[in-house]
Amino acid sequence: MYDSNEQKLSDSSNIRILIADDQEIIRKSLSIVLGSAADIEVVATAADGKETVDQAIKLKPDLVLMDIHMPVLNGVEATASIKSIRPEIKVLVLTTFQDVHYVVGALNAGAEGYILKAIDPLDLAAAIRLVNRGETMITQEVAKALFTRSLGTANSKGADYGLTDREMQVLKLISDGMANRAIAERMGLTEGTIKNYISNVYTKLNVHNRTSAVKKVSDEGFFS
Structure with missing residues (x-):
């Protein structure tokens, strides 16, 4: 019924x-x-x-x-x-x-x-x-396009400051809050080498410490 x-x-x-x-x-x-x-x-x-x-x-x-x-x-x-x-x-x-x-x-x-x-x-x-x-x-297609665009933006920002791909990798990990030793382990490099990269990054970004570097990355949308 x-x-x-x-x-x-x-x-x-x-x-x-x-x-x-x-x-x-x-x-x-x-x-x-x-x-x-x-x-x-x-x-x-x-x-x-x-x-x-x-x-x-x-x-x-x-x-x-x-x-x-x-x-x-x-x-x-x-x-x-x-x-x-x-x-x-x-x-x-x-x-x-x-x-x-x-x-x-x-x-x-x-x-x-x-x-x-x-x-x-x-x-x-x-x-x-x-x-x-x-x-x-x-969707996966949109996510992939977003990721590619994000990389393009980051690479463009890095190029503006003369940062190499390695330096950009280090900068990204710094902005993610990783310590030097953890970055070294992630990238398969020595901690001394990572410190050298970080020193170069600071010089090129015209900053003096990790906090200033992270703030600059955030303010200028390096990885957004």
Whole structure:
């Protein structure tokens, strides 16, 4: 026998999502794909950042599937606005590989995850469930791109001060709080050699001690 109360209970447990993307074809295709999942309900779609914020505040979805490039407000700005008013709403950013440099901004704005549009539909649904449970989702492709970008930033900073790759390695371990002996063991060098590297680093950074070096690394975002 059909139990309407049981059906309502099942529906109330669905993950209610808002899809934000400036391309209509993507909004429609995502709505169809995700709407076919038994536990996901697409409550609305939005074509720009302001509409996304307005819909999120009005409808209070569990999760917003957020594009980065949108008119009026971009995805990072929309995420920050939503989180400032409805911090309980989860945000999962869905964008292209070329836009991975927005990852840090999106995560700092409060997004719980960042995945690529090329993701398999089944994996996308799984990512939505994971984020809805309170976990953070970053795909391997995005993580790798972030790591590569971080190395590029660090190498660029090091080059500005004339630091060699070895000196950059030592500086990174210093900034991680490691003592000279631990650094020597990690790099397979003698403690005396490490002290020489550190002396060179101090000279090139124009600092006089470990504390000043770590502060400079932090202030200038060597490894961020």
